[in-house]
Amino acid sequence: MTQNTARKNEQTTPPGKAHVLTLPTQAAHADRQPHNYERWLVAKLMRMAGSPPIRFRLWNGDVIDPDNCEAQFVIHLKDPKALYSLVANPNLAFGDLYSAGRLDVEGDLPELMEALYRSVHQAKQQWPRWLDALWRNHNPRSTGISEAKENIHHHYDLGNEFYSLWLDQAAMQYTCAYYEQPDLTLEQAQLAKLEHVCRKLRLKPGMTVVEAGCGWGGLARYMARHYGVKVYSYNISRAQLAYAREEAKRQGLDHLVTYVEDDYRNISGDYDAFVSIGMLEHVGKDNYPALSELIKRCLKPGGLALLHSIGRNRPMLMNAWIEKRIFPGAYPPSIGEFMSICEHSDFSVLDVENLRLHYAQTLRHWMERFTENQNRVTDMYDAHFTRAWQMYLAGSIAAFRAGSLQLFQVVFSHGNNNQLPQNRRDIYASPAAPEGV
Amino acid sequence: MTQNTARKNEQTTPPGKAHVLTLPTQAAHADRQPHNYERWLVAKLMRMAGSPPIRFRLWNGDVIDPDNCEAQFVIHLKDPKALYSLVANPNLAFGDLYSAGRLDVEGDLPELMEALYRSVHQAKQQWPRWLDALWRNHNPRSTGISEAKENIHHHYDLGNEFYSLWLDQAAMQYTCAYYEQPDLTLEQAQLAKLEHVCRKLRLKPGMTVVEAGCGWGGLARYMARHYGVKVYSYNISRAQLAYAREEAKRQGLDHLVTYVEDDYRNISGDYDAFVSIGMLEHVGKDNYPALSELIKRCLKPGGLALLHSIGRNRPMLMNAWIEKRIFPGAYPPSIGEFMSICEHSDFSVLDVENLRLHYAQTLRHWMERFTENQNRVTDMYDAHFTRAWQMYLAGSIAAFRAGSLQLFQVVFSHGNNNQLPQNRRDIYASPAAPEGV
Numbered sequence: 001m002t003q004n005t006a007r008k009n010e011q012t013t014p015p016g017k018a019h020v021l022t023l024p025t026q027a028a029h030a031d032r033q034p035h036n037y038e039r040w041l042v043a044k045l046m047r048m049a050g051s052p053p054i055r056f057r058l059w060n061g062d063v064i065d066p067d068n069c070e071a072q073f074v075i076h077l078k079d080p081k082a083l084y085s086l087v088a089n090p091n092l093a094f095g096d097l098y099s100a101g102r103l104d105v106e107g108d109l110p111e112l113m114e115a116l117y118r119s120v121h122q123a124k125q126q127w128p129r130w131l132d133a134l135w136r137n138h139n140p141r142s143t144g145i146s147e148a149k150e151n152i153h154h155h156y157d158l159g160n161e162f163y164s165l166w167l168d169q170a171a172m173q174y175t176c177a178y179y180e181q182p183d184l185t186l187e188q189a190q191l192a193k194l195e196h197v198c199r200k201l202r203l204k205p206g207m208t209v210v211e212a213g214c215g216w217g218g219l220a221r222y223m224a225r226h227y228g229v230k231v232y233s234y235n236i237s238r239a240q241l242a243y244a245r246e247e248a249k250r251q252g253l254d255h256l257v258t259y260v261e262d263d264y265r266n267i268s269g270d271y272d273a274f275v276s277i278g279m280l281e282h283v284g285k286d287n288y289p290a291l292s293e294l295i296k297r298c299l300k301p302g303g304l305a306l307l308h309s310i311g312r313n314r315p316m317l318m319n320a321w322i323e324k325r326i327f328p329g330a331y332p333p334s335i336g337e338f339m340s341i342c343e344h345s346d347f348s349v350l351d352v353e354n355l356r357l358h359y360a361q362t363l364r365h366w367m368e369r370f371t372e373n374q375n376r377v378t379d380m381y382d383a384h385f386t387r388a389w390q391m392y393l394a395g396s397i398a399a400f401r402a403g404s405l406q407l408f409q410v411v412f413s414h415g416n417n418n419q420l421p422q423n424r425r426d427i428y429a430s431p432a433a434p435e436g437v
Numbered sequence: 438m439t440q441n442t443a444r445k446n447e448q449t450t451p452p453g454k455a456h457v458l459t460l461p462t463q464a465a466h467a468d469r470q471p472h473n474y475e476r477w478l479v480a481k482l483m484r485m486a487g488s489p490p491i492r493f494r495l496w497n498g499d500v501i502d503p504d505n506c507e508a509q510f511v512i513h514l515k516d517p518k519a520l521y522s523l524v525a526n527p528n529l530a531f532g533d534l535y536s537a538g539r540l541d542v543e544g545d546l547p548e549l550m551e552a553l554y555r556s557v558h559q560a561k562q563q564w565p566r567w568l569d570a571l572w573r574n575h576n577p578r579s580t581g582i583s584e585a586k587e588n589i590h591h592h593y594d595l596g597n598e599f600y601s602l603w604l605d606q607a608a609m610q611y612t613c614a615y616y617e618q619p620d621l622t623l624e625q626a627q628l629a630k631l632e633h634v635c636r637k638l639r640l641k642p643g644m645t646v647v648e649a650g651c652g653w654g655g656l657a658r659y660m661a662r663h664y665g666v667k668v669y670s671y672n673i674s675r676a677q678l679a680y681a682r683e684e685a686k687r688q689g690l691d692h693l694v695t696y697v698e699d700d701y702r703n704i705s706g707d708y709d710a711f712v713s714i715g716m717l718e719h720v721g722k723d724n725y726p727a728l729s730e731l732i733k734r735c736l737k738p739g740g741l742a743l744l745h746s747i748g749r750n751r752p753m754l755m756n757a758w759i760e761k762r763i764f765p766g767a768y769p770p771s772i773g774e775f776m777s778i779c780e781h782s783d784f785s786v787l788d789v790e791n792l793r794l795h796y797a798q799t800l801r802h803w804m805e806r807f808t809e810n811q812n813r814v815t816d817m818y819d820a821h822f823t824r825a826w827q828m829y830l831a832g833s834i835a836a837f838r839a840g841s842l843q844l845f846q847v848v849f850s851h852g853n854n855n856q857l858p859q860n861r862r863d864i865y866a867s868p869a870a871p872e873g874v
Contacts, residue, residue: 182859313852314780335786336776343751348840349772352789357857403785403852415750415840420794428865
């Protein structure tokens with residue numbers, strides 16, 4: 001495992017104007033000279049990607065800087081086949097090659113990815129159809145009631161110990177935090193998020209809340225402790241639920257919080273509030289109408305609902321590698337698709353807030369802690385796993401910063417509900433973040 | 438002209454259980470006995486409308502209370518033909534008959550309309566297809582560049598004197614006010630709206646703003662006076678522009694504010710902010726992509742845009758009478774259609790706020806002032822005009838209260854803009870409403 005920070009110091013290449021630089025390389029393919037058409041492929045690849053400020057170092061040490069751009073980033077391809085995979089479908093191959101250590105980068109990984117995303121986003125508009133078809137992302141796999149279990153198990157049941165290495169120590173939140181001030185700690189920002197959500201729902205003691213997808217149960221416990229509400233939280237990740245129940249008991253909140261091991265589709269009852277933080281990404285577009293009808297059924301006439309989800313500015317498939325390796329079945333809705341959930345049941349959308357850059361900052365904090373603990377992660381799994389997760393975290397930072405991912409918090413009510421807050425001033429009456437956590 | 442308040446006192450009918458009550462009537466058709474099938478038609482009409490708490494008083498004084506509902510409201514039909522028009526298409530006929538004085542109501546007009554809307558909204562879901570077709574609203578007329586002029590002239594060029602009788606005296610705002618506190622005066626709430634919009638746009642001295650559709654120019658002058666920005670405001674209503682220019686001159690703001698007599702489609706240049714308050718309703722769905730591209734073109738990379746418009750929870754045509762008699766070409770977008778404007782140009786939606794009940798309150802204030810001045814309005818136009826406008830104001834209050842109309846304020850930026858406000862706390866740092874206006 002090479003650390004990015006360590007790698008930075010290794011960068012001895014002067015920012016030269018030379019088209020091809022020869023750098024020392026320790027790879028197994030050091031003697032294999034790149035063919036001319038391989039050089040051409042790299043140049044073509046970069047042009048198609050909109051000429052991002054990136055140079056390529058090939059397996060033998062040759063550096064290709066097709067646009068002579070004095071690039072701040074270097075991608076190192078360690079074998080010729082890596083190049084062919086990359087050309088065939090970079091969306092999928094980039095992550096796989098990085099995880100396998102066959103592709104490496106010099107420079108800050110999230111920054112390189114951001115530069116790449118920004119550049120590709122522009123360039124894409126000019127792509128010929130065949131390229132669009134070749135470099136495609138695929139439709140997310142099914143999120144039916146039995147497949148969902150498998151999808152969720154794949155990611156969320158990796159082990160509570162693993163997640164506790166790099167998530168916040170305050171509430172084990174694996175969703176976007178709320179940086180009320182830019183210099184908050186991860187713990188403060190996650191607690192501020194929980195508080196912000198409770199304020200948006202205008203919780204009052206004695207209310208009942210249902211939560212679809214509760215992670216390690218932090219929101220439910222926060223609501224019970226700080227707002228005196230009764231919470232029913234649904235989840236299908238067994239590992240998360242075990243943690244959640246133990247914590248509720250330990251904190252003496254189990255009389256207020258019930259964690260239900262069941263699919264959100266089986267929620268029943270009447271509640272003053274419906275909340276779901278970071279589950280919609282896993283619901284799948286086909287299931288939006290049913291989700292909408294479910295909320296319609298179980299939200300009391302005067303109740304408020306809040307959905308918090310990663311989203312898009314326009315409909316777009318999830319990156320192939322993320323969908324395949326990290327989040328099976330994931331699909332972040334565009335803002336219009338998100339609104340279709342509300343339109344379907346004549347809900348009245350009251351408040352939308354976009355916390356895109358807050359997610360980039362959350363992920364930065366996660367990545368720092370992950371990198372501090374990378375040796376332990378590698379001991380628990382292997383180096384391939386560690387690198388895959390670093391790529392996932394870095395790519396996510398980049399996507400939120402480049403604007404290809406958004407984070408929407410949407411509050412809505414039944415269409416004929418006039419028991420609405422006068423405005424949003426109450427949400428901002430005092431700081432949401434606790435001091436010094 | 439009969440005043441609603443006066444009419445209330447005339448209501449001498451005891452809240453009886455009798456199916457048919459005979460009341461005194463002064464109408465010309467007093468001797469014409471209703472046929473049995475006419476009674477049946479009234480009963481059928483009410484059932485189709487979901488049995489709202491409304492009785493019917495016919496031309497000869499007979500009262501029909503089909504559901505024996507001890508209704509708090511009475512609709513008075515003054516001639517048999519009025520009944521037939523109503524049955525043929527109540528969406529269109531109700532307003533026309535009321536304007537002509539051939540239909541009158543006992544009870545608070547907005548409240549009666551709200552009860553009716555709530556009831557019809559429910560009942561509609563069970564309507565047979567033929568009824569849906571019969572009682573249809575029609576597609577809005579064209580909002581092409583030449584027709585738009587005619588549409589806007591029809592409504593907004595009625596005369597500044599007319600509007601000044603009942604709009605706020607502070608800024609002549611003919612759009613939803615912002616009741617930061619429920620007991621604000623109309624003047625305070627309209628100034629709070631202007632302030633709220635400026636805060637959402639994060640205006641700073643020296644910025645340039647372009648405004649599409651400026652009414653009597655109040656927002657532009659407010660921005661110039663309070664935020665020291667340069668504003669270019671477009672409008673095609675000549676009467677409004679004359680007023681706007683005179684006011685800017687009188688207030689010594691004409692070096693900062695330029696009112697342009699032109700269609701919004703001809704906006705050019707680069708601006709730090711794009712704002713449009715209450716114009717989108719007149720743009721027409723077909724023109725959303727072009728509007729989106731226009732904003733894309735003229736918003737600087739770090740700029741913010743704000744669109745404020747009446748909207749819907751789901752796509753629905755404008756009420757036939759409003760579209761025909763009051764607002765030709767009007768179409769309030771659903772939240773999804775609204776978002777399509779943002780999706781089209783890859784904008785990032787940052788903030789959506791729904792001010793639905795604020796519009797109901799704004800309209801209540803307008804209607805009070807309108808009613809105080811109804812004799813002057815009748816002198817300026819005629820009784821038919823006065824009653825049409827009372828119906829329009831009352832129906833609008835009802836639509837916002839019943840949830841069939843929404844008021845969305847949407848803030849968005851270019852998709853790749855990272856110069857975003859940290860959060861929304863700054864908007865609520867101090868009251869937006871001035872004291873004692």
